[in-house]
Amino acid sequence: DAEITQSPRHKITETGRQVTLACHQTWNHNNMFWYRQDLGHGLRLIHYSYGVQDTNKGEVSDGYSVSRSNTEDLPLTLESAASSQTSVYFCASSQAQGYEQYFGPGTRLTVT
Amino acid sequence: GESVGLHLPTLSVQEGDNSIINCAYSNSASDYFIWYKQESGKGPQFIIDIRSNMDKRQGQRVTVLLNKTVKHLSLQIAATQPGDSAVYFCAENVRGFKTIFGAGTRLFVKA
Numbered sequence: 001d002a003e004i005t006q007s008p009r010h011k012i013t014e015t016g017r018q019v020t021l022a023c024h025q026t027w028n029h030n031n032m033f034w035y036r037q038d039l040g041h042g043l044r045l046i047h048y049s050y051g052v053q054d055t056n057k058g059e060v061s062d063g064y065s066v067s068r069s070n071t072e073d074l075p076l077t078l079e080s081a082a083s084s085q086t087s088v089y090f091c092a093s094s095q096a097q098g099y100e101q102y103f104g105p106g107t108r109l110t111v112t
Numbered sequence: 113g114e115s116v117g118l119h120l121p122t123l124s125v126q127e128g129d130n131s132i133i134n135c136a137y138s139n140s141a142s143d144y145f146i147w148y149k150q151e152s153g154k155g156p157q158f159i160i161d162i163r164s165n166m167d168k169r170q171g172q173r174v175t176v177l178l179n180k181t182v183k184h185l186s187l188q189i190a191a192t193q194p195g196d197s198a199v200y201f202c203a204e205n206v207r208g209f210k211t212i213f214g215a216g217t218r219l220f221v222k223a
Binding site: 040041042043045048058090092096097098100101102103104105106 | 143144146148153154155156157158161201205207208209210211213214215216
C-alpha cells in the first residue's frame with residue numbers, strides 16, 4: 001500500500017545545530033508539504049513543493065529550507081535550530097492542488 | 113502521544129449518540145472543504161470532503177454539511193463510538209491553492 005513516512009519520529013537537538021527531517025511518500029504525488037503543529041496554533045505551513053525542483057515558502061518559513069530532487073522525498077532542514085522551533089512536524093502529500101492531503105505520522109523535535 | 117491542543121473546544125458525547133462538530137471558515141472564495149481526524153500521537157487523517165457546488169455529502173457514518181451563506185461547515189458522526197475520540201478539524205481551499213486549517217475540536221466519547 002502507498003504511504004508517507006517520516007524519520008526520525010523523535011529528535012532532541014541543541015540550539016545552533018543543523019537538523020534535517022526526512023519525508024518519503026510512495027503515492028507518486030507531485031505536491032508535498034511541511035507543517036508544524038503547536039499548541040494554540042493548529043497546522044502552519046512551512047514550505048511546499050508542486051514538483052521536482054520546485055519549492056515555495058509558506059507562512060512560517062524563516063529558519064527552514066527544503067529541496068526536491070525527486071518525486072518521493074522532501075527533506076526539511078533547520079539551518080541553525082532555535083528553541084522556538086521545538087514543535088511537532090508533519091509532512092503531507094496530495095495528487096494535485098485542490099485535493100485532500102495525506103499526512104505522515106509526525107516528528108517531534110525538541111531544541112534544548 | 114503528542115498533545116494537539118490543550119485549549120481546544122471540547123465536545124463530549126455518549127457512546128451511540130450522534131455527534132455534530134461545527135466549523136466556521138474564513139474565505140468566501142473557498143471552494144473545497146475537508147474534514148480531518150487526528151488521534152493522539154498520529155498525523156491528521158482524511159475523513160470526508162465536499163466541494164462548493166454541493167450542500168451535503170455522506171460517507172460511512174459521517175455526513176458533511178456546507179452552508180455557504182454563513183460560511184459554515186459541519187461534520188455529523190452517526191452512532192459515535194469510543195474509537196471516534198480524537199481532534200477533528202476542517203480545512204478550506206481556494207481554487208486549488210494553499211489549504212487553510214482550522215484549530216480543531218476535541219471529541220470525547222463516553223462509554
